[in-house]
Amino acid sequence: MSAVPAQVPSAAAFKVPGFWGRALHHRSFTIGGALTLLLILAAAVSLVWTPWSPYEMNIANKLQPPTAAHWLGTDTFGRDVASLLLVGARASILVGLIAVGIGLVVGTALGLLAAAKRGWVEEAIMRFADFSMAFPAILSAIMMTAVFGAGIVNAIIAIGIYNIPTFARITRASANAIWSREYVAAARACGKGAFAITVQHVLPNISAVLIVQSTIRFAIAILAEAALSYLGLGTQPPQPSWGRMLSEAQTMMFQAPLLAVFPGMAIALAVLGLNLLGDGLRDLLDPRLARAR
Numbered sequence: 001m002s003a004v005p006a007q008v009p010s011a012a013a014f015k016v017p018g019f020w021g022r023a024l025h026h027r028s029f030t031i032g033g034a035l036t037l038l039l040i041l042a043a044a045v046s047l048v049w050t051p052w053s054p055y056e057m058n059i060a061n062k063l064q065p066p067t068a069a070h071w072l073g074t075d076t077f078g079r080d081v082a083s084l085l086l087v088g089a090r091a092s093i094l095v096g097l098i099a100v101g102i103g104l105v106v107g108t109a110l111g112l113l114a115a116a117k118r119g120w121v122e123e124a125i126m127r128f129a130d131f132s133m134a135f136p137a138i139l140s141a142i143m144m145t146a147v148f149g150a151g152i153v154n155a156i157i158a159i160g161i162y163n164i165p166t167f168a169r170i171t172r173a174s175a176n177a178i179w180s181r182e183y184v185a186a187a188r189a190c191g192k193g194a195f196a197i198t199v200q201h202v203l204p205n206i207s208a209v210l211i212v213q214s215t216i217r218f219a220i221a222i223l224a225e226a227a228l229s230y231l232g233l234g235t236q237p238p239q240p241s242w243g244r245m246l247s248e249a250q251t252m253m254f255q256a257p258l259l260a261v262f263p264g265m266a267i268a269l270a271v272l273g274l275n276l277l278g279d280g281l282r283d284l285l286d287p288r289l290a291r292a293r
Helices: 019-023 027-048 081-117 119-132 137-148 152-179 182-189 194-230 242-252 258-285 287-292
Strands: none
Touching (some): 027 081, 081 242, 137 152
16 A cells, blocks of 8 residues: 655645735835825826815915815915825825836846846946945035026926935945855746846846835935925915925914924924835735734
């Protein structure tokens, strides 16, 4: 009588809980996701509805405290603060998406090229990244403003350029770790070229790192946009901006301190939410942490 072979556990027996099942039990991810969703909802709602027109001035009703008609009061021009905050969320998301997109696309491409080619190509790209990091977003925006004039487009370009070296360095470091793996060596032995290995093996395995970094850089882009608008270099009137709301409120700190509190809280909550979301994604997308959980 032949022995019954030992039953091999199926793959389902080792199946870990789904991503969303783990995500809903992760405190940083849930709090960060809720705050980020609130930011997106505010921008989406402002596309179709605001309590008042954010461009309508009523000097007779300026500096009003929060009331049933104006939930968060009015500013120095009599504009509804709640409407300004809702529409200002659109500018923050627009700048963050495009600026991070520029850094992600260009920086990732340069980092992948540096890891694949090595030698003088890698050295040249990394020295370019070091040189670019010497010019912060605000300094780059000031230089571009002096040449092309102030505006949201120049602010986006300046923040995007500032993001490129960060993504390039992170991509290159992560890709170098993948290039040293056995399955990449096997792929090279099978005759695959550097481009095919980069697309099929390297990029998919570093995507989690890039996603996490994108959320963190998004938060930094919102801060940079607010700072540039505060200095008058970003979003220009009459388009609402959280940074410019802070700039206009600084002269009324004693008469109407809430004018600075509301946009300041909006910036703080948006940045906090994106940072917590990035921390949560880092934990959830790390295979080692996923197995531990």
